[in-house]
Amino acid sequence: MPQRGRKEKSAMTDIAAIQTLIDGAVHRDARGALLPLLHELQEEFGYIDPAAVPLIASALNLSRAEVHGVISFYPELRTEAPARHVIKLCRAESCQARGGAAIEAAMAQHLGVAMGHARKDGQVALEPVYCLGLCAIGPNALVDGRPVARIDGEAVTRISAEVEA
């Protein structure tokens, strides 16, 4: 997780590597192989290359529409390379009760990117997440997969500096 986007270049359609993962998944999971496979592809390449869709479809005996339908259903799955750093900030009720909205605004301002977007330079993305299960110590975020709690103004500055580096 923390190394999101680490291989973004290799995915310049590394079809052979994609096919290897697909073959492995077909071999491993007799049933319901699609979601674990999509996770695996995303973990390996940072995102699911649309070029993988027909390969997956034929390996799992599905239509392309079915594969595309699954990819587009799940918010976690992406079809484009992620930013170098991803901040997933919790927007759910318990974090709101602890001042989450103000932190969201401060974070967006500090990073120069709106919630739900990646910055143009590809350095950082600010994404919404609905609860991380840390609800008594919010506002919370995952910064490149690492949990951060009790985010205050100071923490916003620190996290922003961290992801600019």
Added chain:
Amino acid sequence: MTRIFISKDMASVALGADQVADAFRQADCEVVRTGSRGLFTIEPLVEVETSSGRVAYGPVGPEDVAKVLDGSHPNCIGRIEEHPFFSGQQRFTFARCGVIDPLSISDYAENGGWKGLEAAYALSPQQVVDAVKASGLRGRGGAGFPTGIKWQTVLDTEADEKFIVCNADEGDSGTFADRMLMEGDPFHLIEGMAIAGHAVGARHGYIYIRSEYTFAVKTMREAIARSAGKIAPFTLEVRVGAGSYVCGEETSLLESIEGKRGEVRAKPPLPAIEGLWGQPTVINNVLSLSAVPFILSEGPQAYADVGFGRSRGTMPIQIAGNVKNGGLYEIGFGVTLGELVSQIGGGTASGRPVRAVQVGGPLGAYFPPSMFHLPFDYEAFAEAGGLIGHAGITVFDDTVDMAKMARFAMEFCAAESCGKCTPCRIGSTRGTELIDRIVAKAPRTADMLETLPQMRNARTIARTHDEEIELLRDLCDTMKHGSLCALGGFTPYPVLSALDHFPEDFGSTPALTEAAE
């Protein structure tokens, strides 16, 4: 070498427990990483093993090592069990969480682990199901359906193959008990699932964990590998979600495991009859399955002896949001909302008055302090226009804008709707717009079409504020009765409760509800 216990729970780590653990290791201590005890104001918590038991200190930072080791640290708590947050708890399910090394199978066995499974193996499947029925256990995932009856249906349904599915999607804001248990005592869940497998004749189980819970996924996978021999021939595997809230709904979860879009299935058929890949399937929440080992090892009566009305046993309640002592509090049903929020929770973290609490996640109702006498009980909450859900309580202080929270409920429903039915998919978006207009005091006026001369019967004057509110209630009514699952069907709970108890936030006069109190 001094033995030190420090939690590696995701919450503790988020508060810096890893750095504290490193500091103790550098001071030549033997550090055992445990789950969390469940009170986050004292995390990172350090427990030092002494000849007279474990002595706790918290919160502790990496710079505090020397003072903790010589016993002079001001945050000394003493024996954690005597701390007021813990002394009143009844830990049936969380007895080991925070105490043992979660991945040590010998720790688990030495602390009462596997007793339930061994007791179950000595019984026939029907006897196990009978024990679960006799305990009065009801599903902890939200609906409160009797677990024993669900198991009976699966046991009675003939099939070549059956499945046990654990719902560990825990999407509700304000809840973290499933996560804490999976991270802090994973063998316990495994034991519960193996008992379920024996009870209904299932050979394989899935644990569906939400993708945000990376720590729990890792711990569960490791625990499954380590306990494979113990639960054989029963086998288990973890499946990971992908950020969809509705996948916590049982049929949608099954679709997701099957590798499809997480769209809700119409019931019947019940999953107990036609579940995963069309086979009879037990689907239960983490906490339901984890209540079972106790029921088998201590007997159903010991479980049923605790509780209130038709809500038997204990509930791991999660106190969250703007609260001083937030954390996990396991206790028998019947404790009042006020005790939980004001006494145990200690009121708000901000020090301001409590204005509202939301119980049961994003689909749960908001209650004002005037309803704090409510006992924690499925029926009492239903009667009061709410639900217990997964027993998360989110506390808000008096700065909360309840119209905003109502709008958020609609917005959340719109974002997470699986799209299968119109009241949920479209109604939630219309609801968001409607609340925006109500708050802006800009009721809908006639549009271009309505003002055409041909549209003789169309209304041309703007709606009044009251009419807009009426429309919102009407929309909620449609969502409640016209939705296939509880996402669309229960979103009206937070919306209507906000409207009923806090009308002033919607620009209406508060007189009516105040008078009713």
